[in-house]
Amino acid sequence: MEQVPLSHILILSSALFFLGIYGFFSRRNMITMLMSIELILNSANINFIAFNKYLFPHQLEGVFFTMFIIVVAAAEVSLSIAIIINLYRRFNTIDIEDTTTMKY
Amino acid sequence: MNASTVIFYVLGSLVLVFGAMTVFSRRIFRAAVYLLFSLISVAGIYLLWGMDFIAALQIIIYVGGIVVLIIFSIFLTQRSGEKLPPPIQKRLVWSGILAVSGLGLTSWIVYNYLFSASTLPIVEPTVHNIGEQMLSYSKYGYVFPFEVINILLLAALVGSIVIAMKKKETKTTDETTHITK
Numbered sequence: 001m002e003q004v005p006l007s008h009i010l011i012l013s014s015a016l017f018f019l020g021i022y023g024f025f026s027r028r029n030m031i032t033m034l035m036s037i038e039l040i041l042n043s044a045n046i047n048f049i050a051f052n053k054y055l056f057p058h059q060l061e062g063v064f065f066t067m068f069i070i071v072v073a074a075a076e077v078s079l080s081i082a083i084i085i086n087l088y089r090r091f092n093t094i095d096i097e098d099t100t101t102m103k104y
Numbered sequence: 105m106n107a108s109t110v111i112f113y114v115l116g117s118l119v120l121v122f123g124a125m126t127v128f129s130r131r132i133f134r135a136a137v138y139l140l141f142s143l144i145s146v147a148g149i150y151l152l153w154g155m156d157f158i159a160a161l162q163i164i165i166y167v168g169g170i171v172v173l174i175i176f177s178i179f180l181t182q183r184s185g186e187k188l189p190p191p192i193q194k195r196l197v198w199s200g201i202l203a204v205s206g207l208g209l210t211s212w213i214v215y216n217y218l219f220s221a222s223t224l225p226i227v228e229p230t231v232h233n234i235g236e237q238m239l240s241y242s243k244y245g246y247v248f249p250f251e252v253i254n255i256l257l258l259a260a261l262v263g264s265i266v267i268a269m270k271k272k273e274t275k276t277t278d279e280t281t282h283i284t285k
Contacts, residue, residue: 004112007214012116014210016123018203023127025199026191031178032132035139038170039123042146045162053153058224060237064246066158070165071253075260077170081177082264088181089270095189 009050016043030084030094034077041073111152118145130187132178140171157231 016039023036045066052062084094091099122142129135143166150159227233241247 004109006219008116010214011211012120014207014214015120018207018210019120019123019127021206022199022203025202026196027127028191029132029182029188031174031181032135032188034174035126035135038139038166039126039142042143042166045158046146046149049150049153049155049158052229053155055219055221057226058222060227060229060234063155063158063229063234064238064249067161068249068253070161071257074165074169075257077173078264079260079267081173082268084177085180085268094181097192 003054006050006054009054010047013043013046013050016040016046028095028097030080030087030096033096034080034084037076038073041069045069108152112149115145115148115152118142119149130190132182132188133175136171136175136178139174140167143167143171155229157229157234 020036020039020043023039024033027033027036048062048066048069050062052059056062087099088094091101093099119142122138122145125138126135126142129138143162147159147162147167150156150162237244238246238250
């Protein structure tokens with residue numbers, strides 16, 4: 001059976017990764033930065049699954065790493081949304097240009 | 105070119121288009137919905153590769169948990185329907201340069217690298233195999249990282265509750281500022 005070449009999948013995931021990087025550096029709102037982090041983690045997941053399927057099909061390591069990344073992403077999102085809500089309560093904004101109290 | 109490759113390219117372009125709309129959209133609620141579609145397309149790619157369990161996890165945790173949490177926090181902190189303030193031009197240019205050059209570098213490396221696949225017998229990624237290796241404490245078992253991730257999840261849960269909890273002293277300061285006004 002003819003398959004999609006691995007390089008196309010890797011280019012897809014790196015394009016998704018750099019979309020996330022672009023959003024993370026250019027956005028001002030913290031929630032949109034969080035969404036960009038989700039895109040970055042998803043691109044890493046695609047990479048792990050692709051390597052597991054194409055190069056090492058005799059193991060399941062990529063599946064395990066993907067599951068751990070998903071769990072860490074869930075923990076990270078819950079914590080950062082708690083921090084964002086706390087910031088909003090204190091400063092009434094979640095724009096990174098306005099919350100500079102701890103800047104040097 | 106058979107049907108599965110066509111489906112892969114369609115799903116991949118959907119992932120990229122919705123990801124780009126997530127990043128470029130000026131309305132935050134629409135950005136969250138585009139992120140949802142992007143994550144669903146990634147789950148479709150996993151389904152296409154036969155990774156049913158990971159696709160189910162992706163839909164349950166990402167689409168059902170994380171995006172819903174993000175939409176909740178948008179409702180709590182943002183006035184819906186308003187556009188976000190425009191981004192800073194200088195930062196936009198620099199992040200664009202960074203992203204494009206990084207993408208060029210990684211694509212060049214990926215195109216010039218010869219991957220060699222292993223020829224050992226295939227282990228099917230069924231739920232049975234995954235669960236057996238996940239909870240085995242012999243060699244190549246994953247029971248220790250499993251327990252560590254349990255502790256991490258518990259710590260994140262407790263920590264987020266403690267951080268987001270309304271404290272009494274902030275309430276009193278709010279009242280005093282209200283009185284002084």
